[in-house]
Each structure stands twice: as C-alpha cells, then as structure tokens.
Amino acid sequence: MDGSKIRVSASFQFRLGLAMTLLLLVAALLIGVIGYYSTMRDAHEMQDDHLVDMAEMIDAGNLTVEKSTTQASTELEDPASHVVIELIDPARPAVKTALFPDNLEAGMHDLQVQQAEWRVYVRQTAAHQKIIVGQLTEVRDEIAQHAGERTVVRVLAIIPFLLFFQIVILRWMLKPLKNLALELNQRTADDMRELSPHELPAELQPFVEAINGMMRRIATVFDQQRRFVADAAHELRSPLTALSLQTQNLAMQEMSLQAQLKLADFARGIQRATELVDQLLSMARAQLSAPDRAGATSVQQAVRQVFEELMPLADHRGIELGLELQADVSVRANLADLITVVRNLVDNAIRYSNEDSRVDVIVLVSGDAVMLSVSDNGPGIPVAEQTRVFDPFYRLLGSGQTGSGLGLSIVKSIVANWQGEVVIGFSDLAAGTGTVVTVKLPPAAAL
Amino acid sequence: MKILLVEDDPMIGDAMAYALKNIQHAVDWVRDGASALLAARTQHYDAILLDLGLPKMDGIEVLRTLRSTGNATPVLIVSARDALESRIAGLDLGADDYVLKPFEISELLARVRAVVRRKTGNANSVLENGSLCLNLVTREASVDGVAVRLSGREYALLEALLIRPGAILSRQDLEDRVYQWNNEVESNAIEFLIHGLRKKLGAKAIKNVRGLGWMVAKSA
Numbered sequence: 001m002d003g004s005k006i007r008v009s010a011s012f013q014f015r016l017g018l019a020m021t022l023l024l025l026v027a028a029l030l031i032g033v034i035g036y037y038s039t040m041r042d043a044h045e046m047q048d049d050h051l052v053d054m055a056e057m058i059d060a061g062n063l064t065v066e067k068s069t070t071q072a073s074t075e076l077e078d079p080a081s082h083v084v085i086e087l088i089d090p091a092r093p094a095v096k097t098a099l100f101p102d103n104l105e106a107g108m109h110d111l112q113v114q115q116a117e118w119r120v121y122v123r124q125t126a127a128h129q130k131i132i133v134g135q136l137t138e139v140r141d142e143i144a145q146h147a148g149e150r151t152v153v154r155v156l157a158i159i160p161f162l163l164f165f166q167i168v169i170l171r172w173m174l175k176p177l178k179n180l181a182l183e184l185n186q187r188t189a190d191d192m193r194e195l196s197p198h199e200l201p202a203e204l205q206p207f208v209e210a211i212n213g214m215m216r217r218i219a220t221v222f223d224q225q226r227r228f229v230a231d232a233a234h235e236l237r238s239p240l241t242a243l244s245l246q247t248q249n250l251a252m253q254e255m256s257l258q259a260q261l262k263l264a265d266f267a268r269g270i271q272r273a274t275e276l277v278d279q280l281l282s283m284a285r286a287q288l289s290a291p292d293r294a295g296a297t298s299v300q301q302a303v304r305q306v307f308e309e310l311m312p313l314a315d316h317r318g319i320e321l322g323l324e325l326q327a328d329v330s331v332r333a334n335l336a337d338l339i340t341v342v343r344n345l346v347d348n349a350i351r352y353s354n355e356d357s358r359v360d361v362i363v364l365v366s367g368d369a370v371m372l373s374v375s376d377n378g379p380g381i382p383v384a385e386q387t388r389v390f391d392p393f394y395r396l397l398g399s400g401q402t403g404s405g406l407g408l409s410i411v412k413s414i415v416a417n418w419q420g421e422v423v424i425g426f427s428d429l430a431a432g433t434g435t436v437v438t439v440k441l442p443p444a445a446a447l
Numbered sequence: 448m449k450i451l452l453v454e455d456d457p458m459i460g461d462a463m464a465y466a467l468k469n470i471q472h473a474v475d476w477v478r479d480g481a482s483a484l485l486a487a488r489t490q491h492y493d494a495i496l497l498d499l500g501l502p503k504m505d506g507i508e509v510l511r512t513l514r515s516t517g518n519a520t521p522v523l524i525v526s527a528r529d530a531l532e533s534r535i536a537g538l539d540l541g542a543d544d545y546v547l548k549p550f551e552i553s554e555l556l557a558r559v560r561a562v563v564r565r566k567t568g569n570a571n572s573v574l575e576n577g578s579l580c581l582n583l584v585t586r587e588a589s590v591d592g593v594a595v596r597l598s599g600r601e602y603a604l605l606e607a608l609l610i611r612p613g614a615i616l617s618r619q620d621l622e623d624r625v626y627q628w629n630n631e632v633e634s635n636a637i638e639f640l641i642h643g644l645r646k647k648l649g650a651k652a653i654k655n656v657r658g659l660g661w662m663v664a665k666s667a
Contacts, residue, residue, distance in 0.1 A: 230530060234500055237527035238456050241549040245462030248552045252469060274549055281529075304615050304659050311613065311656075315664065322657030336531050361658075 013174045020166050024159070032155045036148040043144035048108065048121070051083070051133045055123040058085065058131050082139040088130040100132050110137070176200050180208070192219035222288060229284045236277045243270050279404040282340060283392065286413035296330035296444045299372065302338040303361050306346050313347070318356040321346070325363040329370050332444040337414050342372070344407040345437050349376035351403065352396075352435065368443035375427040375436035386424045411439070418442040448493040448563065449473040453483040453509070454525070455501050459548075463496070463525075466552045480504025484512055492520050494559050497542070499526040499533065507536060514541040521562040525555070574609040577666035579652060581609050588648070595647045600625050604640050608653065613665035615656050637661075 088102045099113060106124040110117065117137035122130055176199065183195070194212040197205055247267045255263070300323070307321050314321050331338065342361070349359040353376035362373045381389060381396065388394050390412045393405040408422075415422050420440040427434030450467055454460035455478045467474045475490065477483050480501040487495060495513075499506035510522055524537045527548040534545050543562040546555055574581040580589045586602050588595045597605065607616060607624040616624075621637050641653055641661060654662050 230528065233529060234527040237548045238459060241527065242456065242458035242462055244549040245459060245466065245552065249462055249465050249469070252466075270549075300659070304617075307656055307659060308613055308615055308662070311654075311662070311664065320657065323659050325658055 012177070013170055016174075017167065017170055020170075021163060024162055024166065028155055028159050032152045035151040035155060039151040040144040040148040043147040044140065047135065047140050047143065048119070051119070051121040051135060052123075054083065054085065055121055055131045055133045058087070058133075059123060059125050082136040084134045086130075086132040086134075088132065090128055100134060102130065104130070104132065106130075176204065180204070184211075192216075192222070225284075225288050229281060229288060232284075233277075233281045236281075237274075240270060240274050240277065244274070276404045276406075279406040279410065283406050283410045283413065286337070286340070286410050286417065295332075297333055297335045297338050298328055298330050299338070299363055299370065299441070300325060300328040302335060302342050303363075305339055306342045309343065310346055310350060314350050314359070317350060317353070319350050319353055320358040321350075321361075322358060323361045323363070325361075326365065329363065329365050330444045331370055331441040333418055333442055337417075338441075341411050341414050341439060342374070344411050345374040345439070348403070348407055348437075349374050349378075349435070352376060352378040354378055370441040370443055371438055372441055373436050373438040375434060377427060377434040380426050380428075380433040380435050381424065389424065390422070408437075411437075415439055448559070449491070450475070450559070451483065451486055451490070451492040451495045451520075452476045453478075453480070453496065453501065453506070454498045455479060456498075463552075467556075470556070478502070480506065480509045483509050487513055487518055487520060488516075493563055494521045494523060496523050496525050496555075496559075499524060499528055499537070507533075507540065510537065510540045510542060519566070521559075521566045523555075523558060523562060525550070574606070576609055576612045576663055579609070579648060579663070581605060590648055590652075597647070598643075600640055601644050601647075604637070605644060605648075608661065608663045612663045615659045615662045617660040620660065 084099055086100055100111065100118075100120060104120065104122045106122050109120045109122065111120050111134070112118075113134075118134045119137050119140055120132060120134040122132050124130060180195065180200065192215045194215060195208050197208045197212075200208060244267070247263065247270060251260070251263055251267070303323050303325075307323070311321065346359060346361065353359055357377050359374065359376050362375065364371045364373070385396065389396070390408050392409040394409075395403065395405040408424075412422055418441065420442060422440075423438045425436055425438075426432050427436040450472050452460060452463055452467070452474050454463060454476065457478075460476055460478065464474045464476045475486055475492075477486050478501075481503045483495075483497070483501070484504070486492075497506050497510060501509070504512075506524065506526070510524070513520070513522070521543045522541070523544045523546055524542045525546045525548060526533070526537075528534075529547050537545050543566070544558050546558060572582065572584045574583065578591045580592075581602075582588075583606070586597070588597050588602070588605060603625045604621055607621060608614075618637050622632050625637070625640070626632050641655075644653055652663065654664055656662060
C-alpha cells in the first residue's frame with residue numbers, strides 16, 4: 001500500500017483545512033482584485049468631483065485667483081496635487097504662457113499638453129469667462145493606485161486571522177474524534193470495554209455503535225476460547241493423571257530390576273507429556289489473557305518464587321542461581337504472568353548452561369524502564385537462530401534437552417501483552433557464547 | 448485414617464483408591480457431588496479428597512454446602528483446573544489445600560497428613576529435613592542423630608528456615624524472626640549466626656542464594 005497516500009487521506013482535519021484554506025484564498029483574491037479596481041474607479045470619480053468643486057468655488061468667488069487682475073490668463077499651481085487653474089477672459093488678450101488651449105468646450109476633457117496627459121474641467125461663467133481646472137493624469141492615477149493598494153493590503157491583513165480562527169475551529173470540531181482515537185489507541189489488545197457514545201457528534205454515533213458491536217463479538221469469542229482452554233486443561237490432564245497414578249501403583253509391585261528401569265523410563269515419558277500440556281496451556285492462556293487487573297507486583301518476590309521452585313533442578317546440574325537487584329521494584333503485571341516469564345527464562349538458562357556454572361538474573365532500573373535479564377554461560381544461540389527461537393515448538397538441534405519448545409513463545413506472548421519487548425543475545429559478546437535474554441517489564445512506581 | 452474420595456473419572460478414582468488402600472487407609476469412593484454430600488453427612492471422615500468437575504453437583508458447590516452446614520472435615524481439592532481463580536475460590540470457600548493433577552501419590556499423602564495434623568491441633572513438634580532434625584519442644588537440634596547445642600538466636604534462625612524447607616528467606620525476614628523489633632541489629636549479625644550454624648551443622652546445611660537470602664534445601 002502507498003504510505004503517503006494513506007497518511008493524507010487518513011487526516012480528515014488536514015483535508016478539510018486544505019479545502020477551507022484554498023476557498024479562503026480564492027475568495028480573498030477575488031475580493032482583492034474587485035476591491036482594487038472599484039477603489040481606483042472611485043478615486044478617479046472623487047478627483048473629478050474635486051476639479052468641479054474647485055471650478056465652482058472660483059466662479060462663486062469663494063476662491064480668489066490673486067494674479068488674475070493683471071493677466072488675462074492666470075495659472076495657479078498646487079504642487080501637491082498638481083492642479084493647474086486658468087481663467088480665460090475673452091475681453092482680454094490671450095497670454096502666451098497659457099497651458100491649455102482657449103477653445104475648449106465646457107465639461108470634462110482628457111488632453112495631451114506638452115507630452116503630458118491632463119484631465120481638465122472647463123466651466124463657462126455667466127460673464128463668458130472660462131475657468132479651466134486641470135490635473136496631471138499621472139498624478140491622478142498614482143493617487144487612485146494608492147487607494148486601490150490600501151484596499152488590497154486590508155484584505156490581505158485579514159487572511160492570517162481567518163486562517164488562525166479556521167484552525168482553531170477545526171481543532172475544536174474534530175476534538176471528539178481525536179479523543180476517541182486516543183482512547184482506542186491507549187487500550188491494551190484485550191480491553192473489550194465498550195466505548196461511551198456520550199459527548200460525541202451525531203455523525204460518529206453509528207461508528208461507535210459498530211465498534212462496540214464488534215468488541216462484543218470479539219469478547220464472546222475470547223470467552224469461548226478461554227473456556228475451551230480451561231476445559232482442555234481438564235480433559236488433557238485427566239488421562240495423564242490416571243496414567244501417572246497407575247505407574248506409581250505399578251512401581252509399588254515387586255518386579256525385576258530391569259522392569260523397574262523400564263518403568264522409570266515410562267514414568268519420565270508421562271512426565272514429559274505432562275510438561276508439554278502445561279506449557280501448551282500456559283501458551284494458550286498467555287495469548288488469550290484476560291484484561292489485566294494487575295496492580296503492582298514485586299520483581300523480587302517473583303524471582304524468589306522461581307528460584308525456590310527451580311533450585312532442585314539447578315542443584316542437580318551444579319548451577320548457582322543469583323539475583324542482582326539494587327532495590328526491589330514493582331511492575332504493572334500480575335504475579336502469575338511475571339513468574340511464568342521468569343520461570344521459563346531461568347529454566348532455559350539452567351538447562352542450556354554448562355554444568356557447575358552460574359545463572360544470573362539481573363534487574364536494571366533506569367527512569368521508569370525496568371529491564372530484567374537472565375544470562376547463562378552455555379554455548380549460546382547462533383545469530384541466525386536468535387529470532388527463530390521465539391517460534392512455537394522451535395528447538396535448538398543437538399542440545400540434548402527435551403523441552404516443549406514453547407518456553408520462549410510463552411514469554412514473548414506475555415511480554416507482548418505488557419507491550420514490552422524481549423531481546424536475545426550473547427552474554428559474552430566477544431567470544432560469542434552464553435545467552436542473555438532481556439525483557440522490558442511494564443513499569444510501575446518503586447516500592 | 449478414613450478418607451472420602453470424590454472422583455468421577457473411573458481410571459483416576461481406581462488408581463487413587465488402590466494407592467490409599469495400599470497404605471492401610473479406609474477409602475469410600477463416590478463419583479458425583481450429591482453422593483459426596485450424602486456420604487459426608489452420614490459418616491465421619493478424617494479427610495475428603497474432592498475433585499471439582501463432578502456430575503450432579505460441582506465440587507465447589509459441594510464444598511460450599513459442607514462448610515455452610517458446619518461440617519469441618521479437612522478437604523483437599525484435587526483438580527486439573529490450575530487457573531489461579533479456581534484455586535483462590537476453593538481456598539476461600541474453606542478448602543484446606545489444593546493439589547493439582549497430575550500429582551505424586553507420596554506428595555498427596557504428605558499433604559493429607561499435614562492437613563489432618565493442622566486440623567486436629569497437634570502440629571508436629573519435630574521439624575525434619577534430611578539428616579537435620581529440630582525439636583520444637585526441647586529446642587534441640589541433631590544431625591544424623593548426634594545432638595548439637597544451639598544458642599537461642601541460632602535456634603530461632605534455624606527454625607525459621609526449617610518451617611518451610613526450600614523457601615528463600617531474606618536478611619530482613621530472618622532479622623524479623625530472630626530479633627525483637629526494637630533491638631538494634633548489626634549489619635552482619637545474620638551472616639555471623641549462619642556462619643556459626645554451618646560450623647555446627649555442616650557447611651552445606653544452609654544454602655546462600657545470591658541476591659535473595661538463605662534457604663535450607665528441600666530434601667528429596
């Protein structure tokens with residue numbers, strides 16, 4: 001599957017945000033363009049009005065053109081807005097310096113005078129005079145353009161605010177979805193409690209219902225499996241119990257030495273079948289473990305119980321068991337699971353270590369991580385087989401041991417339930433011998 | 448002893464009854480829960496060996512009924528159900544022990560004896576483990592029948608270890624058993640006592656378990 005495609009299509013928030021942002025930008029662009037042009041047009045109209053106003057004010061005598069008394073045509077220049085005013089009186093002779101031609105009709109004109117564009121308003125007075133008010137088109141355009149640009153800047157200035165509020169609103173709307181995902185994510189694999197449909201938007205209710213329905217079905221299957229395992233335990237153990245008892249009764253009879261030896265072999269065979277059944281059930285249970293109601297379990301206590309149980313086996317092989325632990329720590333696992341993990345690891349270590357050597361359980365605590373390692377100084381496991389030893393029924397060939405081949409699979413299943421890790425390696429890296437298995441335990445507060 | 452055996456599996460029941468009779472116990476064997484209740488009400492038994500998965504009435508139900516009617520006969524549950532829940536349920540309801548199938552006859556008999564002793568109130572006054580023997584009344588120890596003199600603290604420490612051979616006791620466990628709670632205990636006091644005991648009882652009498660404490664190995 002295409003990973004990047006999944007990531008993009010998986011984020012509802014991302015897609016919605018992208019669509020809204022594009023929409024917003026297109027709208028802003030349209031508003032900006034329209035605003036720019038309409039503001040420019042308005043500015044032009046306003047300036048035309050301004051020219052008309054000025055002409056009227058001069059006509060009404062409100063604005064006097066001081067030099068007009070001595071000259072036929074007077075110019076008045078406003079340096080800022082580049083407005084030129086001329087008064088043309090037909091009773092006086094024309095002035096050479098006049099900028100505009102004197103034959104203009106009353107009204108608005110666009111003129112080309114001395115290589116410059118002018119916008120000119122001509123007003124015919126009652127005394128047959130002409131008032132000409134002109135403005136450089138270049139200046140007018142500049143003013144209009146500034147006005148247009150200011151409009152665009154205002155529109156652009158609003159965009160960041162809109163984007164910000166868009167993100168805030170999206171987050172707020174999608175929060176229930178996010179919380180739901182978080183809740184599901186934090187669950188352990190076998191936590192089958194139903195999701196609460198409260199405080200969720202109506203659109204999500206069908207999904208929550210469907211998920212709950214699925215969980216109910218899975219929980220039922222889990223229950224059936226658990227019951228099957230319990231029944232299987234009973235059914236498999238009963239014939240083995242009968243066999244074992246009959247063998248023990250037989251052993252009490254008088255028989256030849258040869259028969260006694262054969263019977264002992266027979267009893268060992270039953271013992272092996274019993275151990276296999278125990279390990280199989282342990283495995284099935286680890287894979288179907290009930291929701292963990294575990295509180296805090298002492299690591300030291302678990303190791304102690306395992307050592308007590310396995311001491312006879314260790315003594316038999318001349319192996320010294322030892323625990324290295326700075327201070328006792330508690331982990332969030334139930335005691336039975338923790339014991340099963342430690343027992344399987346220590347049992348393997350005792351079986352595969354050289355005789356008259358030692359097996360160490362080392363517990364390291366750093367931060368909230370609790371690492372438990374079991375090391376032996378046996379021949380070690382070849383690198384190529386180190387991952388395969390976790391497969392059910394996988395056994396190292398030529399080891400001469402008669403285990404079930406399930407020990408490490410059981411460990412792996414339980415550790416997976418804890419969401420921990422198991423790592424296998426050499427205890428003596430340089431020589432490539434000895435085995436050390438390290439398990440990351442679920443952390444809990446120190447005792 | 449007179450023992451009531453409740454077991455529905457004919458092969459297992461037959462083999463158990465044979466083994467018990469073989470060492471001169473009187474055995475009544477019933478195959479379902481209802482018969483078990485009837486037998487327990489009408490006869491006196493020294494102990495009841497109770498299977499859990501039974502026809503007519505489940506073993507747990509039999510136990511509950513027995514205890515609720517005031518019957519205090521020692522009950523050992525003998526079951527193939529090894530789930531922690533069923534063990535706890537059984538013991539909570541008043542079972543005296545829980546033996547998981549398959550089992551060694553010798554272990555079952557030892558547990559029956561232990562339960563009966565506890566019930567009748569005369570707990571063993573002698574702790575024995577291999578060649579080691581500790582008399583709880585006279586507070587004397589002996590190795591291979593040869594008496595050994597122990598100090599008060601040595602005796603307390605040895606007793607703590609011998610009560611449950613095979614159990615590992617930490618330094619703290621031992622200090623708690625040997626010293627009064629308000630006594631100041633020196634850091635190497637326990638090592639000192641163990642050193643003394645090893646001299647008297649033999650170097651291998653008490654085993655050191657690195658990182659955990661000390662134990663007396665369970666003799667086979």
